[in-house]
Amino acid sequence: MIAQGTNKDFPALVNEPAGIERASLSRLGRIVTVVMFVLVIGLVIFLLLQVGQRRVTKYFVNLGDEHFQAREFQAAATSYSWAVRFDPSNAHAYLNRGYSLQQVNDHANAIVDFTWYVDREPQSASGYLARGVSYARMGNHTSAVADFTRAIEHDPDRATAYVDRARSQAKLGQWGPAADDMSKALELRPNQSVYLSERAQFYGHLGKVDLALADIDRVVELDPASVQALTYRSQLRERAGNFAGALDDLNRAIQTQPANGKLLALRGRYYERRGETDRALFDYQEAVKLAPSLSWVYTRMGLIQFNRGDTSQADDSLGKVIDLTPQETNAYMRRARMRLASNKPDAALADLQTVIGIDPRLPDVYLLRARVYYAKNNLPAAMEDLDLAIKLDARNARSYLERGRVFRAMNRNDEALRDIDQALLLSAGNIQALMERGELYVLRRNYSAAIDDYSQIIKQDPKNIAAYIARGRVYQAAGEREKALDDFRQVTLIDPKSSDGYIELGVVAAQQGNTELAMQSFDKALALGTNNARVFATRGRVFAEQGKIAESLSDLDWALSLRPDDTATLLVRGRIYDNWGWDDAALDDFNHAIRLGPSNVQALIARSQFYSGHDEQELAHKDAEAAVAAEPNHIGALMTRARLNLSTSNTARALADLNKVLRLQADNMEARVLRSRIYSGQNWTDVALKELNDVVAARPNDATAYKARASMRMQIGDYAGAQADLEKALSLRPGNFDLELRLAGALEKQDKLDEALALYDKAIAASSIPTSTNVLNILHLRAGKIHYRLEQYREALANYQAALEAKPENGPAYLGIALSQRKLMNQRAAIEAFKNYLRVMPDAPNRAEIELWLRKHKALPK
Secondary structure, X not given: OOOXXXXXXXXXXXXXXXXXXXXXXXXXXXXXXXXXXXXXXXXXXXXXXXXXXXXXXXXXXXXXXXXXXXXXXXXXXXXXHHXXXXXXXXXXXXXXXXXXXXXXXXXXXXXXXXXXXXXXXXXXXXXXXXXHHHHXXXXXXXXXXXXXXHHHHHOOOOHHHHHHHHHHHHHOOOHHHHHHHHHHHHXXXXXXXXXXXXXXXXXXXXXXXXXXXXXXXXXXXXXXXXXXXXXXXHHHHHHOOOHHHHHHHHHHXXXXXXXXXXHHHHHHHHHHHOOOHHHHHHXXXXXXXXXXXXXXXXXXXXXXXXXXXOXXXXXXXXXXXXXXXXXXXXXXXXXXXXXXXXXXXXXXXXXXXXXXXXOOOXXXXXXXXXXXXXXXXXXXXXXXXHHHHHHHOOOOHHHHHHHXXXXXXXXXXXXXXXXXXXXXXXXXXXXXHHXXXXXXXXXXXXXXXXXXXXXXXXXXXXXXXXXXXHHXXXXXXXXXXXXXXXXXXXHXXXXXXXXXXXXXXXXXXXXXXXXXXXXXXXXXXXXXXXXXXXXXXXXXXXXXXXOOXXXXXXXXXXXXXXXXXXXXXXXXXXXXXXXXXXXXXXXXXXXXXXXXXOOOHHHHHHHHHHHHHOOOHHHHHHHHHHHHHHOOOOHHHHHHHHHHHHHOOOHHHHHXXXXXXXXXXXXXXXXXXXXXXXXXXXXXXXXXXHHHHHHHHHOOOOHHHHHHHHHHHHHOOOHHHHHHHHHHXXXXXXXXXXXXXXXXXXXXXXXXXXXXXXXXXXXXXHXXXXXXXXXXXXXXXXXXXXXXXXXXXXXXXXXXXXXXXXXXXXXXXXHHHHHHHHHOOOHHHHHHHHHHHHHHOOOOOOHHHHHHHHHHOOOOOO
């Protein structure tokens, strides 16, 4: 602050004369004001002396009335104020001053005057009516209704009192009383268009569309060119299902005011509701030409364009909204959501950052930004934003739901479940939260809890297809296939055009061995979308499980021709190639999947298993470690690394991984099996078997549990127990190829050769690849061995020859052929087969014995 100084301290300024002149004028103005005040006081004193107090009051009242009639309301209020100074009991002056103040929106002081008036004139309706109007204009509609009611009590024939009370009741949402009051007003003043229009709206809010239409029809009769009446009648006609009439009213309104952009926009909205988006978009575009400031129209245009896949145009339209309302956060939020859905996360982030700059305390902006970060796989940033959103609004269920999803993606399932539970506490019955919790329960194999959640969704929404499919899959996992079939059938009934229902139905039917139903379901799914990649991919997986490899590969190839970068299908095909010995093709698919997603855990696991199967343990370990690094709590990655460590006798590290798996998923069957094998290898067989017994007891309808215990029993030599477990598993999964082969092996170990042979023959008949290097070869070798033990040498020879065709240069097949030919006394053929056997397997353990036989038959020099 600059201190004040003297003229000596500060030299004179150039403009000093002007300052002196202003000071002189200011002094002159004050003198004039004082003189005028003295004159006014003098005039008042003169009037009082000459004409008396009563006549002075009358003078000011009349002057106030003149100003009021001339609509000079502030001057009128001043005159009435002079009147009440001379006569503080003048009711007319108080009432009219209140009216004047009301006209200049000084309702607080107007209410003071009206209150004075009603206290002294309690039988007069005017004071209550006037005060009610001021209360209403201040938004105090409860007090307004009370005053209008008192006015009606004192003057029941005053129409405006009913009108005003109706309007305040409408503001309070009391549509029935509002309609009744407007009806009374119309009795007193029939055919008032304004009253009819308002009553029509009250009836509309009450859902009495017929009564509303009757009123608005009368308004249109009274004023055929009323655009407001035509547009409201259009809405009512649309609600009543009279779509032609609704459109006709809009067209009439547009004809009346062809340059009114808002009317074109309303017609566009009508077309949009009717699904006629081409016409809607045309009207919207014409509307903004006439009225460029209609921001909501640009919003509707953007939504239509986005739904059509025209994301660039949609972005432009929403950009227009932002240009018109640059400080409106909803516009940026809407465009951010659209950009996120269009896979433009960086552009979405830019919009959200703008919102934060406008208002950094909006919880929803952090919630949405967390979703963007989630899409970018930046889980820590997503978590940080969700924590902030919850801090700003701890009652928002959506924030807990989203944070639960992030926790789940981070494999922190306990925390995920805690947040989903909190979301359901805040929003009971929230369908999204129930779906999420159901999925978490499935991950924990808590199938009954998952079924309860999905059932609750279905109870709320009996046509929720996603819930039926989810519940059906849980029933399927729990071994309750009939219930699963019922749910999938229900999907096809609710929506006969849902390919998902038929796909799931086909999968379950195939697992039950109902090939006819499975193929019918897949055919229906394909009929709904010939180029539906998911149908081919799913059917290909089912064919693979059935051992129909040619059909499987055909479908998977077709699916990949439609979606070349579908990682899941690439991995399925790669595993099939791997199983059938097509190593290069398998590795190509696995590599392709990893190129698409270098951190894709499933792809890394698949390639690790491939390398492990081809004795490239170093590469297998590298992929397994990468998978665990990408997702440290991923069950499949941990299990893959455990198996690799077990195969290299690193039991300590294998146990560490298996124990971690079982901490994350206590009833993981494979982890228990592997751990039981380690225990068995360490002579803890009883502990291993007890662990598997506990799992079977807990999951009596789970075929995999019986299969695992059967493997354990085979390992310890309990072949009868293994047979019982495998038969139980087959009763749960009839026709399962793998289970039948395992059962055949258990029967063979017990010398139940005929039964074992029947299963091998059945498997051979079901096989569809004549040049298999794995399964088909093994099947023929096993069948040949049993035929040989049963002294059925010709049948054995046929099996061994078939094995050789399936896999040329096959040592065991040559040996089987040689032995069978020798039994059939075909010495020359036996000699040739033995020689081929020794050539292919030069280090065969029985080489000395075979060479001795060959020398005896002069096939080798002594």
